[in-house]
Amino acid sequence: MGHRTDADRRVVASGRRGPWGVRAAKRLLADAAGGAPVAREAAVRIARTPGHRLHERARERVAAWWVRTRDPGLRAVVLETGAVAGPMPARLVTLALHDRLDEWRAVDACLAPDLLADPDPDVRAHAAAHCRAAAGPLLDALWEAGADPGTPLRSVLLAAGTPPSGPMLDALWRAWLGEPDAETGAALLRWRRPAEDAGLGPLSAVALETDAVVLRRTPYREALLDALAMRDHPLREIAAGTFRAVHDRPLVEDLCARATADAGLAAFCAEHAFAPADPVARAAFFLLTGQPRQYRALDPDGGLLSLAYLSRADDERARLRTAMLAEGELDLVRVIVGDDRRARVRDMSADETRYLAEQLAHRREWDELWSLVKDVPIATGAGLFRLFEGWAPGGDDERRLFALFRAADLRAVASGLREGGDAPWTAAPRARLRFRHGVGGVSFAPDGPFLAVAGRAGVVGVFDLRTARLAERYDWFDSPVGCVLHAGDGVVLAGERGRQGAGPCRLVRCADGTDRTLHSGPGSVTSLALTGDGTFAAGTRDGDLLLGRADGPVAVRSITEFGLGRRQWPRRIVAHRGSGRLALLGRSVHLVDPATGHAVGAHPGRTVTEVGFADADTVACADPHGWTVLLRVADGRRVSARNAQIQGCAGLGVLPGTGQIVIADRTGDLHFLTGATLDAVAVHRTPSGDRPTGLTLSPGGEFLAAGHGDGRVDLFDLRLREVPALVRRPVADLVPRDLGAVGAALAHSAVTGRDRAVLELLDATLIHRFRFDVELGEAVELTAGEHDISL
Numbered sequence: 001m002g003h004r005t006d007a008d009r010r011v012v013a014s015g016r017r018g019p020w021g022v023r024a025a026k027r028l029l030a031d032a033a034g035g036a037p038v039a040r041e042a043a044v045r046i047a048r049t050p051g052h053r054l055h056e057r058a059r060e061r062v063a064a065w066w067v068r069t070r071d072p073g074l075r076a077v078v079l080e081t082g083a084v085a086g087p088m089p090a091r092l093v094t095l096a097l098h099d100r101l102d103e104w105r106a107v108d109a110c111l112a113p114d115l116l117a118d119p120d121p122d123v124r125a126h127a128a129a130h131c132r133a134a135a136g137p138l139l140d141a142l143w144e145a146g147a148d149p150g151t152p153l154r155s156v157l158l159a160a161g162t163p164p165s166g167p168m169l170d171a172l173w174r175a176w177l178g179e180p181d182a183e184t185g186a187a188l189l190r191w192r193r194p195a196e197d198a199g200l201g202p203l204s205a206v207a208l209e210t211d212a213v214v215l216r217r218t219p220y221r222e223a224l225l226d227a228l229a230m231r232d233h234p235l236r237e238i239a240a241g242t243f244r245a246v247h248d249r250p251l252v253e254d255l256c257a258r259a260t261a262d263a264g265l266a267a268f269c270a271e272h273a274f275a276p277a278d279p280v281a282r283a284a285f286f287l288l289t290g291q292p293r294q295y296r297a298l299d300p301d302g303g304l305l306s307l308a309y310l311s312r313a314d315d316e317r318a319r320l321r322t323a324m325l326a327e328g329e330l331d332l333v334r335v336i337v338g339d340d341r342r343a344r345v346r347d348m349s350a351d352e353t354r355y356l357a358e359q360l361a362h363r364r365e366w367d368e369l370w371s372l373v374k375d376v377p378i379a380t381g382a383g384l385f386r387l388f389e390g391w392a393p394g395g396d397d398e399r400r401l402f403a404l405f406r407a408a409d410l411r412a413v414a415s416g417l418r419e420g421g422d423a424p425w426t427a428a429p430r431a432r433l434r435f436r437h438g439v440g441g442v443s444f445a446p447d448g449p450f451l452a453v454a455g456r457a458g459v460v461g462v463f464d465l466r467t468a469r470l471a472e473r474y475d476w477f478d479s480p481v482g483c484v485l486h487a488g489d490g491v492v493l494a495g496e497r498g499r500q501g502a503g504p505c506r507l508v509r510c511a512d513g514t515d516r517t518l519h520s521g522p523g524s525v526t527s528l529a530l531t532g533d534g535t536f537a538a539g540t541r542d543g544d545l546l547l548g549r550a551d552g553p554v555a556v557r558s559i560t561e562f563g564l565g566r567r568q569w570p571r572r573i574v575a576h577r578g579s580g581r582l583a584l585l586g587r588s589v590h591l592v593d594p595a596t597g598h599a600v601g602a603h604p605g606r607t608v609t610e611v612g613f614a615d616a617d618t619v620a621c622a623d624p625h626g627w628t629v630l631l632r633v634a635d636g637r638r639v640s641a642r643n644a645q646i647q648g649c650a651g652l653g654v655l656p657g658t659g660q661i662v663i664a665d666r667t668g669d670l671h672f673l674t675g676a677t678l679d680a681v682a683v684h685r686t687p688s689g690d691r692p693t694g695l696t697l698s699p700g701g702e703f704l705a706a707g708h709g710d711g712r713v714d715l716f717d718l719r720l721r722e723v724p725a726l727v728r729r730p731v732a733d734l735v736p737r738d739l740g741a742v743g744a745a746l747a748h749s750a751v752t753g754r755d756r757a758v759l760e761l762l763d764a765t766l767i768h769r770f771r772f773d774v775e776l777g778e779a780v781e782l783t784a785g786e787h788d789i790s791l
Contacts, residue, residue: 005377008446008548010024010028010038010039010042011198012452014028014042014046014052014054015374017053020659021480027039027348028042028043028054029054029058029460030049031056031060032061032065032545033061033065038067038452042581043058043061043062043681044058044062044074044077046058047059047061047062047077047081047083047338048080048081048364050076052609052781056750058248058424058449058593059081059083059084060073060083060084060085060086061083062077062078062083062413063078063083063090063091063094064085064086064087064090066078066083066094067085067090067093067094068090069074069682070120071120071550075097075120076666078094078097079489081095082098084098084100084324086202086601087394088108088271089108089114090692092104092108092115093115093118093120093123094124094125094405096123096127096130097122097123097126099122099126099129101126101130102352104136106137106138106140106141107141107630108142108148108650109142109144109145112131112145112146112153113114113145113146113153114447115127115413116128116131116153116156117152119288122781123310125586127174127478128151128152128156129685131153131156131157132156132157132159132160132161132615133160134159134160134162135162136367139157139160139162139164139165140164140165140168142157143157143164144168147376149181150177151397155183156636157187158183158184158187159187160187162191163187163188163191163193164551165780166196169193169195169196169621170195170196170197170200172184172187172188173188173194173196173197173200173203173204174196175522176188176248177200177204177230177233179233180234180235185234185380188204188207189207189208191648191749192208193208193599194207194208194209194222200697202219202222202223203219203223203227203235204301205220205237206220206223206224206235206238206242207221207227207228207235210242211246211571212245212246212247212248214247214434214459215242215246216251219672221248221251221254222240222254222739224242224243224246224251225251225254225255225258226240226267226569227239228240228255228265229258229262229264229265231264236264240268243255244272245685249277252274252276253276253277255268255269255274255479256269256274256275256276256281256285258661259274259285259289260284260285260289260319261288263321263785266288266290266400268279269285269289270289270291275294279298279299279304279548280304280307280308280311282298282304282307283295283299283304283322284305284308285307285314286298286313286321286429286695287305287321287323287324288320288323289325292327301399302668303506304723305320305324307383308320310347314349317349317352318351319353321351321355321722325659328355330668343751344731345372345375345376345730345732346729346732346733347477350380351385352747353372353376353380354383354384355386356372357369357372357373357387358387360372360387361387361388361503362450363391365665366388366391366393367393369384369387369388369468370388370393370398370402371736372384373385373405373733374731374732374765374768374769375730376402376730376731376732377727377729377730377731378542378727378731378758378761378762378765379413379414379415379416379727379729379758380414380763381405381731381765382405382408382410382414383414385406385410386410393758394728396783397609397771398768400768401764401765401768402667404764405761408757408761409754409757412753412754412757412758413754413757413758413761414667416727416728416758417723417724417727417753417754417755417758418497418753420755421726424720424722424745424748424750424751425682425723425724425745426670426683426684426720426721427670427716427718427719427720427721428716428717428744428745428747428748428750429683429686429715429716429717429719430703430717430744430747431465431468431714431715432712432713432714432715433453433457433463433468433711433712433713433715434711434712435453435458435711435712436455437456437457437555437711438455438457438458438709438710438711439454439455439456439485439693439707439712439713440454440455440456440481440482440483440484440497440707440738441453441454441481441482441694441696441704441707442454442484442696442707443485443486443492443528443696444486444696444697444698444703444705445462445486445488446486446487446488446530447465447488447489447701449465450462450463450464450465450471450486451465451486451705451713451715452465452484452492453483453484453628453713454481454482454483454484454494455480455481456480456481456482457480458473458475458477458478458479458480458481459473459475459477459481459724460474460477460481460492460494460510461473461474462474462485462486462492465703466714469479472490472492472510472513474492474494474508474510474513474515475491476515477494477496477506477508478504478506479494479496479497479498479499479505479506480496480497480768481494481496481662482496482497482524482525482526483495483497483525483526483527483528484528485528485529485530485536486531487530487534487536488530488534488550489508489511489534489550489551490511490512491510491511491534491550491551492509492510493507493508493510493512493518493526493530493536493550494507494508494510494511494527495507495508495524495526495538496524496525497526497693498523498524499523499548502664504520504522505518505521505523505524505525505540505541506520506523506525507519507525507538507546507554509552511552518546518548518552518553518554519538519546519554519556521540521542521556522542523540523541523542523543523544523569524540524541525546525569526540526541526572527539527541527570527571527573528530528569528570528573529573529574529575530553530575530577530699531547531575531577531580531581531582532577533776534549534550534551535548535549535550536546536548536549536550536571537575537582537594539569539571539572539573539584540569540570541562541569542563542569543558543559543566543568543569543570543622544556544558544559545557545558545559545562545570545573545584545592545594546683548593557594559586560600561597561789562590562597562598563599564590564599565585566603567586567587568584568587568588568590568755569586570584570585570586571585571586572584572607572610572611573585573611574611574612574613575613576613576615576616577663578612578616579593579616580593580594580595580615581616581618582594583611583612584599585608585609585610585611585621586676587607588601588602588603588604588612589602589603589608589619589631589633590633591617591633592627593617599634600730601633602631602633604621604631605629606623606627606630607623608621608622608623608629609622609623609624609649610622610623610649610651610652610663611652612652612654612661613656614630614659614661614675614676615659615675617633618631618632618633618654619631619633619674620654620661620678621652622646622649622652622663623649624647624648625648625649626645626647626648626649626666627643627645627646627667628643628645628646628649628652628661628663628673628678629643629678630642630643630675630677630678631678643678644673644678644679644680646663646665646671647666647667648663648666649663649664649665649670649704650664650665650666650692650693650706651664651692651693651695651696652664652695653662653695653696653697654675654697655672655701655705655718655721656697656700656701657701658675658701658721659674659675660672660673660674660675660681661673661674661675661678662695662697662704664692664695667686667689667690667691668688668689668690668691668692668693668706669683669684669685669715670683670684670686670706670716671683671702672684672721680736682721683763686714690708690712691708691710692707692714693707694706694711695707696705697718700716702717702719702721702740703715703716703717704716706719717744717747717748719740719741719745720744720745720746720748721742722738722741723742723745723759725743726738726742726762727758727759728760731762731765731766731769732767734766736766736770738766739763739766739767739770742759742762742763742766743763745759746759746760746763748750
């Protein structure tokens with residue numbers, strides 16, 4: 001019998017059955033785990049002996065020892081015996097060594113970075129191959145297991161044939177589009193799966209899609225243009241090839257529009273000869289994209305560029321001016337103003353105007369510069385006047401105005417009018433008429449500077465406001481005259497008012513020194529309103545509406561025909577001439593359409609005494625305490641209302657054109673409110689402090705009359721409200737009528753300092769401009785002062 005070694009004896013002993021065999025097996029495995037050479041040799045022999053009782057346990061231990069020690073001998077045993085360690089992660093390492101990773105579960109994907117970094121080349125290679133072939137949950141788990149940029153795991157997964165699921169794929173697209181790298185780009189293009197994210201999907205489709213029909217659709221066409229603008233990005237080269245293949249004219253136009261503000265797109269267009277189809281747009285495009293040779297060949301005389309310039313917004317014009325300056329050889333004056341410089345003044349920006357004036361001065365085209373100075377807003381013209389160098393125009397009139405410019409405080413004029421709370425641009429008191437009898441009502445003529453006044457002593461007078469003299473007088477009335485309406489063409493309508501509203505009372509037509517009764521009834525005439533050229537409406541205390549022409553006949557319609565009760569008799573009537581509607585103020589507010597017989601109404605929430613049209617569907621109402629409401633009446637219902645609080649309301653009117661509401665409060669101050677929101681705009685303070693009995697606006701809104709119980713009528717000039725806007729407008733746009741507003745402002749004592757300097761120069765310029773104009777007579781001037789007048 002041969003000699004047995006210690007390892008042989010321990011192999012035999014650990015293979016016995018019974019307590020002694022169990023004890024020998026435990027000692028063997030414990031000694032081997034501790035590194036005892038003999039015990040470990042015995043364990044290796046057992047691992048190679050399939051029939052031994054400890055065979056499987058020895059194989060697991062040998063595999064685990066190899067993972068821990070990386071002993072080459074143990075590695076050979078593991079490969080020879082197919083040994084696999086028991087616990088993780090050693091088990092996964094030995095499986096990788098045997099290339100048996102099919103049992104690798106998604107939950108253990110976190111071990112992938114360690115496997116790919118394992119010192120054993122076979123473990124690394126087999127792990128990488130399995131990662132590349134992964135799919136489903138394991139693939140998703142591997143991407144989440146630390147596949148950061150620059151890691152072996154990311155490189156392996158990017159080399160895989162299967163892309164990750166949505167969120168991770170979107171992250172890859174986002175990373176590559178933001179900061180491209182060749183490895184990620186190659187994988188995304190190989191996988192040919194676009195991003196699912198709505199913000200990334202179109203751009204990713206540009207990288208993958210080859211169907212021109214698809215790329216012409218929204219949002220891919222926009223994404224294609226975005227890709228072309230991505231400088232130094234691989235996607236730009238892909239998009240460039242795709243764009244040439246798509247060959248879509250609308251897409252080319254969109255590209256050219258973007259290229260004017262993007263140097264990269266401009267270079268792409270130049271390289272491939274893309275340009276707008278329209279010659280005007282093409283001229284501007286060539287200039288903005290730095291293609292001067294192409295521009296000069298297309299537009300040698302600058303005509304196309306001038307048309308392009310005139311059609312652009314201010315920011316685009318500024319870019320064109322910059323591009324033209326860079327070229328140096330272009331006639332910027334011709335481009336900016338075209339062939340008709342005066343017609344372009346109103347559309348030019350301040351920068352364009354200044355540049356044009358400097359160019360004209362540089363060329364010493366003084367006549368053109370002088371014309372420009374006279375055409376632009378007065379403050380702008382004052383600022384440009386410094387450009388003249390020892391030149392003066394010909395002709396006495398021209399030299400006279402030129403001397404006024406030279407003598408003016410140009411710095412003050414160039415600063416423009418004062419704005420703000422202390423500026424006088426609200427109303428100017430012009431005259432006070434004192435009548436020896438109480439005034440029942442006043443009415444401005446729609447066609448001239450005349451004021452009709454109703455006297456409570458049963459008399460009506462018409463006054464020429466230019467002379468403050470009585471022009472006509474009518475005194476054949478049976479009762480006091482409570483309301484009056486100047487209908488134009490010298491015709492005045494007067495309504496009698498009986499005691500306690502009882503009659504009989506008449507509506508009388510007065511003209512050419514004669515009178516004629518248009519209607520007689522048992523109730524007082526309560527209100528008169530002009531509804532059109534020579535047409536009117538009136539209301540009576542007994543509930544009738546009188547409709548007709550100033551020369552008759554008059555139609556009498558009871559308010560019951562409009563579905564209103566007798567208690568809604570009209571206290572006041574106001575007309576909206578554009579729609580033909582009447583606002584009838586009874587116990588509530590009603591909008592009445594005489595043409596259709598239709599009426600709708602709403603209650604303001606309290607008893608109101610004043611009403612006026614803000615628009616065809618909206619009325620402004622006020623009660624005596626100053627509570628003011630903007631009431632929109634629709635289908636008989638009150639809808640959203642706005643309100644304001646004035647300290648008492650003595651009268652209300654609506655300014656034509658602006659739609660602003662003007663209210664006289666209990667002290668006579670005039671409050672101007674916006675017609676849409678009733679927000680305060682301005683307040684004109686009056687020194688008297690007396691409560692008016694009512695106010696009346698002239699048909700054009702230029703003048704306001706406030707009556708008082710003691711027979712006074714205060715006249716206010718509202719044209720001052722137009723002055724700030726007039727000063728800002730080009731003088732070339734002003735008309736002879738505007739002289740009246742400027743003159744009214746200059747007549748106001750509160751207009752001083754730089755405001756007066758601005759307006760004096762504007763006034764002189766307008767007088768010069770319209771010196772041959774027959775319409776100068778349209779500028780109405782009221783006689784100022786205080787006048788005692790007897791009716």
